[in-house]
Amino acid sequence: MTYPETVEYLFSRLPMFSRIGADAFKKDLTNTYRLCEALGNPQQHIKMVHIAGTNGKGSTSHMLAAILQEAGYKTGLYTSPHLKDFRERIKINGEWCDEAFVVDFTRRIQPYIDSVEPSFFEITVAMAFDYFAQQKVDIAVIETGLGGRLDSTNIITPELSVITNIGMDHMNMLGDTLTLIAEEKAGIIKKNIPVVIGEAIAETRPVFETTANALEAPIIFAQECRYVTDWKYQAHHLHVEVADRKQDTHHIYELDLPGIYQRHNLLTVLEAAHQLQLQGWNIGREIVHKALKQVKRSTGLHGRWEIVREQPLVVLDVAHNADGIKQVREQLEYTDYHHLHIVIGMVKDKDVEQVLEHLPQHASYYFTRAQLPRAMDALALQELAAAHQLHGEAYATVELAVREALTRAHEKDMILVCGSVFVVAEVSL
Missing domain, CATH: 3.90.190.20 (Mur ligase, C-terminal domain)
Structure with missing residues (x-):
């Protein structure tokens, strides 16, 4: 099959949430495990950051990927859905995955499609893991598709988990209260793996704390580490002054993502980068400043103001x-x-x-x-x-x-x- 024929096959043959909704959502991880096992479990050979949340997870994923790229790491980025081309979902250092790889992967996985009956999303997750492993990325940033606990991406053991915030969305699948939705998102928290919480409120904080404590996972609330002291929107760029609560220092960050809501995501990204730095990743302040000025150019992010x-x-x-x-x-x-x-x-x-x-x-x-x-x-x-x-x-x-x-x-x-x-x-x- 050609690349267009392959993509059309994936779109038409597999249940796709973006087209048909809840009927495409598989409420367990069995299919993803089976697909990845058939591929030699590529997810076990990649260092990853796992990001969930109701809003902001796409921007947060792209900003963190831009920082890791700027630091010199070969960085994979998996997000969904795509805007124009299927390959936008799977990138390395801002470059879409190869058409030839999509064709070859689909050919290799085709025998399992009839027996496993996976969804479109389950296939794309397995595809991303396989591509990142083949290309030997240093690290990959993985955005959940929907929820967390039962999301197909949740078969990984990451270096760091990140939950941006909780809001009322996908209630027919995740629950009709903030507490229930938080419980689903908290499903990405793993034993002994640090988790950064971007925004927490009275209804959601106890959920995150209970889950993290049960799994002995260090939990860090980004808003308790830094806060925004001032910001301005100028020439389609966002300038945000951030104060560090522990060191009493102030730094101004310039973002090429001009939506003023990015000031909330910025605090999450800064703490996520700090946690990775504590683990030994070479992420200095100058790298962060430079990366945030060129997120769109580095990663190809679109559709955010x-x-x-x-x-x-x-x-x-x-x-x-x-x-x-x-x-x-x-x-x-x-x-x-x-x-x-x-x-x-x-x-x-x-x-x-x-x-x-x-x-x-x-x-x-x-x-x-x-x-x-x-x-x-x-x-x-x-x-x-x-x-x-x-x-x-x-x-x-x-x-x-x-x-x-x-x-x-x-x-x-x-x-x-x-x-x-x-x-x-x-x-x-």
């Missing part, structure tokens, strides 16, 4: 749940524009009403849908939004919605595309 056009200002953000939209709403308050246009589409299994509650009423809306079965009908979204005083037209495709927004927007206006990774992925500008 990504500015793709200036006049009118067009911003892409993959925010898709209430917490993510609240962060976007905060960023809008610091952004200059005359009138706001919002292109939005969502998937049916999200808490759509919660998202709509946090969107600004003064904007012009363009309701749309990504081209996948999970996508919510644009007319249904338009109707729900109207009950929240959010008004606009419905469009059959993302392309049509964006084109109409560009037609109506003046040069000092702003167009925000959000609501779903899959909507952002279909924007072509």
Whole structure:
């Protein structure tokens, strides 16, 4: 098979969460263990960092990978979902995995697909581990797909575990309270392996502490190590002043990820890098400073308050749940524009009403849908939004919605595309 034929085979043959939702989620790790065993257990030959969380795990993964790359380490990075090309999920030093490898891996694993009946995600996890082992990476940053305890990535024993935060998302699979969701995310904590908690609140902190204590895993709360004293958003870069609680020192970090919500992720990343340094990884402060200025260039991260056009200002953000939209709403308050246009589409299994509650009423809306079965009908979204005083037209495709927004927007206006990774992925500008 050619590379396009191989990818089409993987998309069509295997249950894919991004397309069909919960039916593709396997509630145990048996398939992943069987696949990796057939491959010679590549995950046992790689040093890794494991990252989970409701929001921010993608940004945190990319920032940490950028730091390790800058330190001179051959760094693997596994994330999901992809925006444009399947190979975005599996990178080494910012470079996508080879097309030839994807074809060869699929050929080798094909006999097991009929017997194991894995999901798309289970196959991609095994593929990533196999690629990183073949390429002899020094370390790999592994982002969970969904939850933690039963996520396919959770067959590894990492150097460090990281949990960014807990919010209300995927409640139909992870539980309908913050405590239950935290219990699922805490499933990545391993015996005697340090875990960094990015943000903890009254409902979630006891969950993390109980799990870590039971596993004798050192637990570090990032917010207790450092805090943000000041920040400014300037020339599409974020400048954050951070104070160290123990040493009483202050440092200013410049991030090329301009979303002001990155100041929370920054504290998590700094502590994760510090913990790796304590383990012997060569990560000096100058390396961290330099890496954070060029995360997008180093790792190819997209869709996090990504500015793709200036006049009118067009911003892409993959925010898709209430917490993510609240962060976007905060960023809008610091952004200059005359009138706001919002292109939005969502998937049916999200808490759509919660998202709509946090969107600004003064904007012009363009309701749309990504081209996948999970996508919510644009007319249904338009109707729900109207009950929240959010008004606009419905469009059959993302392309049509964006084109109409560009037609109506003046040069000092702003167009925000959000609501779903899959909507952002279909924007072509």
